[in-house]
Amino acid sequence: MDPEKLRAIIHAAGSGREHGYREILTSYGPRLYGYFYRATGSRHDAEDLVGEVMLRLVRRLGDYDEQGRFEPWLFSIAANLVRDRIRRATTRPASASLDAESSDGASLVDSVRGPRWPVEAGLDRADLSEALNAALDKLDAPARGMVLLRYFGQMSFKEIAEVFQCPLGTVLAKVHRALKALRVTLERDYGADT
């Protein structure tokens, strides 16, 4: 996005003007949604987390340093949300709800009233998407987060190192191993050509 336009949008959103956060949502919402979906494997969680990150964003825009890049700042908030969500999920006892998803991503609500989300275009694409989620799920959370932040957040390795507070070399080592593991898993288990 054009830096001047971005600055104007951020300023508008920080002032609570509706068009400001609407622009941020339409510009970054799809990528945030993709990041959350791949990080959690759940469309329901992804939607919830996009809403959550937008609320945090608008409330914290005053902290944003205009000298820095906006996207890494935004996705570092998103990464913290994912970390919190995963932490809560591992410490909270399991409970069933209408929105709880089975391994294939369907919820009780879905089974009663049909698919809640539009089916992705083409069976192959849907299969690949599911395969990717399954392969990502086999990675450890930091490695998965780093790979996703590279793509969705378009973050440098240095910026990712700051988010995860680990050395630069460690980030690339984890990303390298994760990319290899993803390729191997997809090829072996799903025959996907990566």
Add this chain to the structure above:
Amino acid sequence: MAPTHDNYEQVARFLDGEPVSLTPPQRALAEEIAAAERSLGAKLDADLPPAALHRIYQRIQTALPSRRPAWRRARWVSATAAVAAALAFALLWQPQTESRPEGLARAEYVQAFLDVPEGGLEAEVRELSEEVAEYHVGLSVGETVGLEIAVDALELELGETAEEPDPDVWGFWEDPL
């Protein structure tokens, strides 16, 4: 090559665009990682359904404190200014029928003003009301004296402004994304 931590760090700097020189094995590692990232890339995308975007937007609108448009803020600025003007006027205005005792401090004069029985101020209030007839101000001075000054002109103006409709925010969402 079995990459070492130093190798990874050097390659990471290179991939981040820093001007670093790589050994051939490091360069091969950099190319391998860049190719793997490109290959995975767009496969990670997930469509955000328009209905979900709509729900997220609704949630933001509901959760965020309502921020008044500028014209509404201006209305309150005008009203506050009117109150301040009326208060200043009430405190500084010296009625012709009473003289301020010589040497009486301002705080004492205000106290004396407040101590006057309620009925004794009616004429002054009426006159004051006419003076500031352009404003609608609810003003209380202490617990003993109440001032209520009504101004239709400003109220009418604000009423007209308040009728101004909000922009049609939902028209935006009806466009295909």
